[in-house]
Amino acid sequence: MVATGLIITYRMVDSSYGALVSTNYGWLLDAKIGLLAVVLVIASRARSTWLPLFAQRDSSLAMAGGRRLRKWVSFEFVLALGIVLLATVVANTVPAKHAIIQNWPYPFRFSLAATWGDPTVMTRVWSGLALLFIAIGATAYGRIKHWDKKRRIGPAGAACAGGRA
Numbered sequence: 561m562v563a564t565g566l567i568i569t570y571r572m573v574d575s576s577y578g579a580l581v582s583t584n585y586g587w588l589l590d591a592k593i594g595l596l597a598v599v600l601v602i603a604s605r606a607r608s609t610w611l612p613l614f615a616q617r618d619s620s621l622a623m624a625g626g627r628r629l630r631k632w633v634s635f636e637f638v639l640a641l642g643i644v645l646l647a648t649v650v651a652n653t654v655p656a657k658h659a660i661i662q663n664w665p666y667p668f669r670f671s672l673a674a675t676w677g678d679p680t681v682m683t684r685v686w687s688g689l690a691l692l693f694i695a696i697g698a699t700a701y702g703r704i705k706h707w708d709k710k711r712r713i714g715p716a717g718a719a720c721a722g723g724r725a
Contacts, residue, residue, distance in 0.1 A: 581665065582663070582665055583659040585654060585659060588646055595643045602633075605632070606629055613626075695717075
């Protein structure tokens with residue numbers, strides 16, 4: 561399903577990726593992807609947290625898990641209806657590769673080709689990538705060492721904060 565979505569998006573956007581944030585098609589597609597991400601987070605939480613409560617011997621835990629699961633599954637269902645509605649609207653919208661971008665919504669452009677020769681841009685991009693890899697490495701190291709969540713996210717957050725300074 562993800563591969564199909566990526567292929568269709570590539571065919572409908574072509575090489576004008578800026579159209580994903582400046583056309584109706586792009587905004588609708590972004591909203592659809594955002595709703596899908598929220599639905600997947602809820603489904604993951606249900607599978608890892610609330611479903612195992614049904615296997616508990618304590619019936620009060622099972623009932624509490626059932627209540628939470630019922631509440632979030634109904635919310636997930638409403639979001640899924642929103643995804644279907646957005647998919648219907650996206651299917652009837654002019655694709656991003658055919659849309660004319662009349663009003664660019666941001667004060668900058670997504671074009672490395674136009675700015676790559678500037679040394680500050682190159683330095684920012686490479687240092688940002690280095691900090692990203694440091695943050696990913698610190699998080700992975702924390703998972704391997706079984707650190708608690710605060711200790712695992714702290715170094716990665718410090719690397720990201722250092723990148724903003």
